[in-house]
Amino acid sequence: MNKNMKKKLINWLGLLGIVQLLSYIAALVFSPLAFPGYNWMEQAASDLSATNAPSKLLWTQLSAFYDSGSVVCATCVAIYISEKKISTKMFRVGIYLFVIMNWISKVGYQMFALSDAGKDIGGFQEVMHMVVTAFVVLLSIVSLVILIIAGCKDKEMKGVGVWAAIALGMMFMGPIGMMAFPPQYFGVFERFSTFAAVGFNAVLGVYLFKGFGKRELINQE
Numbered sequence: 001m002n003k004n005m006k007k008k009l010i011n012w013l014g015l016l017g018i019v020q021l022l023s024y025i026a027a028l029v030f031s032p033l034a035f036p037g038y039n040w041m042e043q044a045a046s047d048l049s050a051t052n053a054p055s056k057l058l059w060t061q062l063s064a065f066y067d068s069g070s071v072v073c074a075t076c077v078a079i080y081i082s083e084k085k086i087s088t089k090m091f092r093v094g095i096y097l098f099v100i101m102n103w104i105s106k107v108g109y110q111m112f113a114l115s116d117a118g119k120d121i122g123g124f125q126e127v128m129h130m131v132v133t134a135f136v137v138l139l140s141i142v143s144l145v146i147l148i149i150a151g152c153k154d155k156e157m158k159g160v161g162v163w164a165a166i167a168l169g170m171m172f173m174g175p176i177g178m179m180a181f182p183p184q185y186f187g188v189f190e191r192f193s194t195f196a197a198v199g200f201n202a203v204l205g206v207y208l209f210k211g212f213g214k215r216e217l218i219n220q221e
Contacts, residue, residue: 011210014206016072020065020066020068041186
């Protein structure tokens with residue numbers, strides 16, 4: 001029998017990880033076309049989805065699969081590793097925290113979207129946007145560190161640990177670049193941080209599609 005025929009629906013939903021990545025890339029690349037004067041090297045990606053941004057509608061359309069696909073994919077990964085007892089308890093905790101981060105990102109940024117593109121942080125909406133960002137960054141770092149450690153302890157999940165390390169490196173490249181280079185390059189390094197989570201979500205989606213190495217019956221707790 002073809003191996004693909006043995007895959008369950010939850011495995012196929014892992015492909016949403018790739019879809020959400022492509023959707024996010026499309027939104028980043030094409031949304032600026034609807035935003036006269038937007039400078040991607042200097043401005044944050046979130047400016048494109050600001051409430052009053054001229055690119056808001058196009059961003060919403062292009063990022064539709066990213067918006068829902070990222071959360072669905074991450075949640076399916078969490079359900080799968082929980083039911084199948086994939087790897088160690090530490091590994092699963094790392095995945096759970098990453099999923100919580102995805103939910104906070106989705107709900108938080110929709111509730112507290114920037115009210116105006118490029119506006120200085122001052123109003124309640126902008127402050128809450130930064131609070132959501134703080135939680136997203138903190139949970140991203142903690143979850144990735146845990147997955148790196150878990151990957152070192154479990155050879156079968158070493159690949160996930162390596163990808164987590166790459167994502168964490170990209171996440172740190174963002175603030176480091178922002179401090180080391182002029183403000184004119186803020187947008188360039190900010191994208192390193194945003195792509196870290198989106199890209200790692202895609203990686204987890206691929207692992208889900210493959211059944212995490214067919215280790216459904218192994219529990220190393």
